[in-house]
Amino acid sequence: MxxxxxxxxxxxxxxxxxxxxxxxxxxxxxxxxxxxxxxxxxxxxxxxxxxxxxxxxxxxxxxxxxxxxxxxxxxxxxxxxxxxxxxxxxxxxxxxxxxxxxxxxxxxxxxxxxxxxxxxxxxxLLPLSYAELSKANLLSESIAYHIFTGNYPAIFGRGLLPDEFYSNYIETYVQRDVRELLAVKELSSFQTFLRLCAGRVGQPLNLSSLATDCGITSPTAKAWLSILESSYITFTLQPHYQNFNKRLIKSPKLYFYDTGLLCHLLNMTDARQVETYYQRGSLFENAIIADMSKNRFNRGVSPQFYFWQDSNRNEIDLLEEGVGTINLFEMKYTATINPEHFRNLRLYRELSSIGGDNFLIYAGEENQIRSNAKVIPWNQVINL
The missing domain is CATH 3.40.50.300 (P-loop containing nucleotide triphosphate hydrolases)
Incomplete structure (x- = not known):
């Protein structure tokens, strides 16, 4: 165990x-x-x-x-x-x-x-965190591997392949849990809805568009999303309320608690497909935010997480509120850092009077101290 x-x-x-x-x-x-x-x-x-x-x-x-x-x-x-x-x-x-x-x-x-x-x-208690995998000497050097494989204990403890586990997981989840809440005729539509949610990870949630694509009403989409959240399949980040006299995105962003399930819903069959996926940055962002959430829950603390995005697409991936502080986190699925990666961190700090630390989390291997942020490899998120 x-x-x-x-x-x-x-x-x-x-x-x-x-x-x-x-x-x-x-x-x-x-x-x-x-x-x-x-x-x-x-x-x-x-x-x-x-x-x-x-x-x-x-x-x-x-x-x-x-x-x-x-x-x-x-x-x-x-x-x-x-x-x-x-x-x-x-x-x-x-x-x-x-x-x-x-x-x-x-x-x-x-x-x-x-x-x-x-x-x-x-x-x-969520699926395994990177800290728990690291402690058990099960943390790979490849973030793509962990995004694809996910973190359910059965995959590591019983040697199940991701496809074997997630195919059965979705079938069991829909047939046992969702069936109790929905009419039988809606189950196939719900599975379609689940896959459509997977394609919108890391994006501001447009319930009307999601409902239209699934062929359901907006109130139904809202109710189904509540089912996914309540059974720990998905979660949302709310936009932070500081507007600095700018027009802000007001819709929450959608994420999955487990990226292995997410990749299965996206029909991925190999970890290499993570690296070539057109929205791989969103997969990386999802993995890091989910793991940071696990770190808080494992301490018995509810995460105080938000995102910030204005109408000009200036964005901070993750804000964490503390007592009189706001820590900022940007995620970049790259092994090479360039100055442009710090732009939004600088912009937010120029606008805000509230202090805090800046972090840039990336797919590389070295810790770096830059003038605008602490640069942290993905596998050091276990310490955040």
């Missing part, structure tokens, strides 16, 4: 909260991590129809049967349980009493908000 960097945070929080919520995409390693990390906990899967019926029909007896130190997996399948959990933990006052695991974030967080506010620590 590859060590997961979220593990220390889980062990810390089970001492401080009665309930821990761990969500993330299917097959990101949640069950494996929890079973190894908390060996004395009972593991109860609510995917099991008999168990699920017990929990739905008699939640009080269910929680008496599983009264403490229990992992409930796919708990969002029994939303009736949450209010009973609230009463149970309030009565017992036991830290680490329950761990709730799930792959459908929208249901879980909705019910946590309603029933368990203040009683639960919320954590996310």
């Amino acid at each position: 590859i060590d997961r960097l979220l593990a220390p945070k889980i062990l810390d929080l089970v001492k401080k909260f009665p309930i821990i919520s761990l969500t993330g995409p299917r097959q990101s390693g949640k069950t494996t991590l929890l079973k190894n990390l908390l060996p004395n906990y009972r593991y109860v899967s609510l995917e099991n129809p008999t168990t699920r019926t017990f929990a739905k029909e008699d939640p009080n007896s269910f929680l008496k049967t599983y009264d403490q130190f229990v992992v409930f997996d796919e708990v969002q399948r029994v939303p009736e349980l949450f209010s009973y959990l609230q009463t149970k933990v309030d009565e017992d006052q036991i830290m680490g009493q329950y761990v709730l695991s799930g792959s459908q974030n929208f249901l879980l967080l909705q019910n946590i908000t309603q029933s368990l506010a203040g009683r639960v620590a919320i954590l996310k």
Whole structure:
């Protein structure tokens, strides 16, 4: 098993909260991590129809049967349980009493908000980060390899080829998760929608255009995008609000949590196709932003990430807000740095009165300190 960097945070929080919520995409390693990390906990899967019926029909007896130190997996399948959990933990006052695991974030967080506010620590486990791969000596020298392969644990732990894994992943995701939310006749359209999203990575999201290309309405496109985000397939970056008296792009940008899945949806069959893809810069940008997000989630922190782009196409790929600071990150899929790469970093700093560090992340091998930015190789993102 590859060590997961979220593990220390889980062990810390089970001492401080009665309930821990761990969500993330299917097959990101949640069950494996929890079973190894908390060996004395009972593991109860609510995917099991008999168990699920017990929990739905008699939640009080269910929680008496599983009264403490229990992992409930796919708990969002029994939303009736949450209010009973609230009463149970309030009565017992036991830290680490329950761990709730799930792959459908929208249901879980909705019910946590309603029933368990203040009683639960919320954590996310995404596919492997470059830091985790590096620690396990699995980080290749080729960024194209990692963009193409992706980062799901099964690919590294079971030796599956990307096509073998992602073909089955998409089929399982659509047939199990999406089928519960959409009419059967819409499933093929949803798969088309998923592929169209892959072709728009790193671009400002135009829901109207996306809907037209898919043959659906804009409200449907918005609802389907919400499904993708809630099941940790895609995420969006919102535009930063500082306008400096300029017209700004107001639409969010779309990204995938896993670039291997993204490449599969783009019909890539080899890592070399990443290097020749006409929007390879967007693939590189996606890989870096997703990995930086994982670094924050693995520390139990929600990323404060944005992008900035004005109507003249001046753009900063990623802004990270801190306390009184804004750090800027530009991504360039090139092994050679030229002065033009720093132009937008300079422009933003000239416009903004808020300080911070500038970073240029590239596909080369050397760290450099330039007058306008720290130049960081892609594989050093593990330290950011």
